[in-house]
Amino acid sequence: MRNKTSRALIGLAIAGSVLFTACSGDDPLAAQAGNSGGKNYIAGDGSVMELAIDERSETVEFSGETFTGETISADTLDGPALVNFWYASCAPCRVEAPDLAELSEQYADDVTFVGVNVRDGADTAAAFERNFNIDYPSIEGRDGKVLLDFADYVPPQAVPTTLILDDEGRVAARVLGAVERSTLNSLLSGVVEE
Secondary structure (H helix, E strand, O other), X not given: OHHHHHXXXXXXXXXXXXXXXXXXXXXXXXXXXXXXXXXXXXXXXXOEEEOOHHHOOOOOOOEEEEOOOOEEEOOOOOOOEEEXXXXXXXXXXXXXXXXXXXXXXXXXXXXXXXXXXXXXXXXXXXXXHHHOOOOOOEEEOOOOHHHHHOOOOOOOOOOOEEEEEOOOOOEEEEEEOXXXXXXXXXXXXXXXXX
């Protein structure tokens, strides 16, 4: 009898915590943003680097395959692009995901959005994208090749990092850490107007 009662109480506690979490609307992983201690990522400080047109380097040559087998490269991008390095359990990635999803719709006619998932398999990445209504593709980047292609701009453990490329594929701006919607909107509009 005692074991049945203990199991029932444990079951109620688990169900209650799941219900509480679901009702609260909070994302427990997102709540860890900015507190990277021991979580295998560097929590960026949101610092922004903008490069004037005459300060930009050459086109960043990269190529990678999406989880659906499509190849995305510097050659396939049309116009300005946003490249976001992320993975599903990264707390700051979860914080910025809703803003990235909304801005990708807002700039659908002017900017190509591309994710680079540095840790997840296809199922985990797809679940994250469904959860946050992300419609733009992500390159499967666990092999580190795309990250290496952008090594001059993306520190290996600084995820998320968001890059904005101009219409020549040169880095025009970088944000380390979760990007603020207003900041990203300003950076995107600036590159689109060039």
